[in-house]
Amino acid sequence: MRSVSIIGVGCTKFGERWDSSLRDMIAEAGVLAIEDAEITGEQIDALYVGNMSGGRFIEQEHIGALIADCAGLSRLHVPSTRVEAACASGGLALRQAVMAVASGYCDIVIAAGVEKMTDVSSGTAADALAAAADREWECFFGATFPALYAMMAKMHMRRYGTTHDQMAQVAVKNHHHACMNPIAQYQMEIGIDDVNRSSMVADPLHVLDCSPISDGASVVVLAPTETARRFSDTPIKIVGCAQASDTLALHDRRDLTTLDATVHAGRSAFRQAGIEPRQVDVAEVHDCFTIAEILAIEDLGFVEKGHGGRAAEEGLTALDGEVAVNTSGGLKACGHPVGATGIKQAYEIALQLRGEAGRRQVDEVEIGLAHNVGGSGGTALVHIFTR
Amino acid sequence: MRSVSIIGVGCTKFGERWDSSLRDMIAEAGVLAIEDAEITGEQIDALYVGNMSGGRFIEQEHIGALIADCAGLSRLHVPSTRVEAACASGGLALRQAVMAVASGYCDIVIAAGVEKMTDVSSGTAADALAAAADREWECFFGATFPALYAMMAKMHMRRYGTTHDQMAQVAVKNHHHACMNPIAQYQMEIGIDDVNRSSMVADPLHVLDCSPISDGASVVVLAPTETARRFSDTPIKIVGCAQASDTLALHDRRDLTTLDATVHAGRSAFRQAGIEPRQVDVAEVHDCFTIAEILAIEDLGFVEKGHGGRAAEEGLTALDGEVAVNTSGGLKACGHPVGATGIKQAYEIALQLRGEAGRRQVDEVEIGLAHNVGGSGGTALVHIFTR
Structure with a gap:
């Protein structure tokens, strides 16, 4: 090839x-x-x-x-x-x-x-988005997308002690990045309290844990x-390019705290690129909800399973962290026009690798990664980029 | 490759x-x-x-x-x-x-x-199908799919003297083929009079000129x-495989009696296969309306432009004709579950080339072709098959 x-x-x-x-x-x-x-x-x-x-x-x-x-x-x-x-x-x-x-x-x-x-x-839009889930086995029984991710969040909190403040930190970070991105939908800073005080959508996810329309x-x-x-x-250069599937419905998965499609696409892309996750400098990951970014950085191997919440809290994924995650603002704050998101991720990584990311430019970027998820994880794509 | x-x-x-x-x-x-x-x-x-x-x-x-x-x-x-x-x-x-x-x-x-x-x-289905046309420049002004193809038919009649009886003959032939196909939706013979007497949908297309839901x-x-x-x-073997685009809206085309996407995809597929149109023994073409089969056999080069109606009338496209067209019954009589049609065409050609097409088997089949159209011709695919 x-x-x-x-x-x-x-x-x-x-x-x-x-x-x-x-x-x-x-x-x-x-x-x-x-x-x-x-x-x-x-x-x-x-x-x-x-x-x-x-x-x-x-x-x-x-x-x-x-x-x-x-x-x-x-x-x-x-x-x-x-x-x-x-x-x-x-x-x-x-x-x-x-x-x-x-x-x-x-x-x-x-x-x-x-x-x-x-x-x-917005009701019609939410209904259209629900068509990404399993209509027969999830939506007909009342499941919504926030509800599916809320179940993943609840399980992650119970098993690994992840807190809602850690999830909120993902939103705080991504809004901060968006303030430096001229194409971002929400160029405004928020704090953890703002997230906690925002309307509840599906416990534990508040509206500021969710990506917008x-x-x-x-x-x-x-x-x-x-x-x-x-x-x-x-x-x-695109040095890794992989796609994986998983069950459409969440209840059929072996584990609610891992997206196996991400794990498999990630491993395949890293193998193609001949690099390790720790070598990635900048990553756009699929933060449709704050918990999704925590799952993603674990499933891609940036941090150990269960450590994703702590990583957000400790700034490991900030602009000056070990791997700068969602420098565009992510789905959360840059916005999530669903079909466009996967290409926008590649756009952002290309700008970072070209050194053209303006005020949100990460220093010494050698390797970038883009991670895009369909539905609650029925499909995942991982691309790895370098100069 | x-x-x-x-x-x-x-x-x-x-x-x-x-x-x-x-x-x-x-x-x-x-x-x-x-x-x-x-x-x-x-x-x-x-x-x-x-x-x-x-x-x-x-x-x-x-x-x-x-x-x-x-x-x-x-x-x-x-x-x-x-x-x-x-x-x-x-x-x-x-x-x-x-x-x-x-x-x-x-x-x-x-x-x-x-x-x-x-x-x-059926109203909702017709509306969903209209999304294949140009919503802003066709549908919002009242165009429906039968209406778009009716305009092509009117122009073909005026320019080449094609008659509605010739179009009806396409439906008669395809229903005859469907009677020998156990998967076909309409396994019943019809006559030209049946087509002419059936309800008008968009002049000159009657309901029996149209493929079903x-x-x-x-x-x-x-x-x-x-x-x-x-x-x-x-x-x-798949020896030719080509795809071409054209304007989404009919009014932007250079000629209403030719689908240029078909012409381009056909030429490319024939070039890849290294054969001439006259060598094709059996073809599944996109007869969403009877006029569409007439356009297709012209645009694919089976007959000269303007001779498609006469070809149907003279039996050139019948089971024992020069090229047997739509032996499955076509979209018209085998049925048209839209996403499935292009694969069903390959299925039918494979059966014909394997000699497993039962009562509708064409003698000495060496080369088959499948032709699939999106909308009023914004997309066309042509595949050529041999043993």
Whole structure:
């Protein structure tokens, strides 16, 4: 397989984008990425787009053809493929794009992610998001996404002594990072007390433990590493790229405090990259809820199982910690337009590795990682990046 | 790239499957295909599933994890990817699976397609299907799918003198074929008068010019050709595999009587296979409406542009014609569970090439073709098969 590199990135502002349609946002991110890569549309061999639920959110499926169209590529008849794995749709698009280049099928490939979530009521949006869980065996019995993650949190608290203050610290840290990220949805500092005093959603998760409903789009442009320097002075190599599945329903898992899909995708990606978790300098992990970041840093091997809460409390995952986690603000504070998230993670890691992350830049970044989860862990994607 | 072969196939009965859920149907087709290939779950490296609108039809996204789960593969953490390109979702899943094997990423890969459409009212289903068109520039102005294809039909009639009786003959032929196909939804003969007397949907298309709303699932198992004979005495080689895009909205096309995505995907697939259209013995083409089959046989090069209506009338596409088209009964009479259709086409061609198509078996089949379209032609997939 050929080595694959990122030669251009683009991302819209995340947030409640009342003024922009899905089409507008994908065009905005696409133009930024294509300009960054200094390519023309004619050079693009294929597009992959991650989108979770265009059907429910904006009554539009066939998002692949739509993005080819608004990129002006439909007249060139460039193949365009939508992929979906709930909140991991972006990461899944990135992996399909990497495979297309690595295999030699294509040279220049676009990996995009987009979601327009605020055209429906928040109730309808929550219902659409619940379609990531097992409709027959979870949702019909009243389970919601916060409730599923709340059960994981409760078990983690009981087994490992994790406290809600430790979870809240994840939100505090990610909001702090978001204040330094111009595309972030919530550029405001919060304290542990703010999290504790915010409305309860599903015990022990308060509203400030939860990622928001967001609009946004992100795009990265991929090329074979051997030609990447023709397009970019700072190409970013993708040295690990893995995907794993698990049971759709939480109750079928062997352990509620581990996402086995993350563990398996992580191990596979680290093996491909030939590195150890402790070598990672900066990571974007899937913090759809604060407990999810704690599970992720354990499941990826950054800290021992059960130590994730303490790691947050002790600042091991802060900007100046052993591994800077969610420097973008994460899903929690940068925002979570579900289909876009996995690509935004790659965008943030690319900026960090290029030294272009502004006030949130981590010193001496050599290795970055992106971790994207679908549903309560039915799908996980892990990508590892280096210069 | 490695040569890829089909080593196993399975398909449920298509129709109104009130007794079966999406999960039931994918398991049914999956077990048939895995038994046919004589493999075990442990041998499967990846799954790709085509599904258009689980979100709208059954409030379930994340269908990749779901099918890994009901195949018992989630505990093995096998990567499972849902792809979507409206009614071409099945063909798109097949192509992604072919790429995964051809590139050497995987050895044994499942390509599946499934749709459960009858859990909602027909109005809701029609609305969900309209999400394949351009919501902002077509649907909001009142366009429906039959209306878009009716415009193509009107233009074809005016430009080439095509008659409604010629279109009706497509339905008559496909219903005749379906009578010999045990999985077909409509195993009943109809005549031209029946089509002409059936309710008008969008002039000139009557209800018997239209494919139905259906439930069903189809699965094929792929392996590298070099090892295919270990699994199957009659592996079917995939010698052409191409995808093309076009504008999402019909009004942006250069010509309403040609689907350029079909033309481009067809040319690319024929080039890969090193054959000419006239060498194809049996073809499953995307007859979502009778006019669509006429456009397809022209755009694929089986007949000259404008001669498609006459070809149907003169029996050139009948079982004993120059190229037997839609021996399964096509979308029109075998049924059209949208995500499953592209895989069912490959299933039918595999049966024909294996000589296992029963009463509808075509004599001396050497080369088969499958043609799957998304929306009004925003996406097209063409696959070419041989023994």
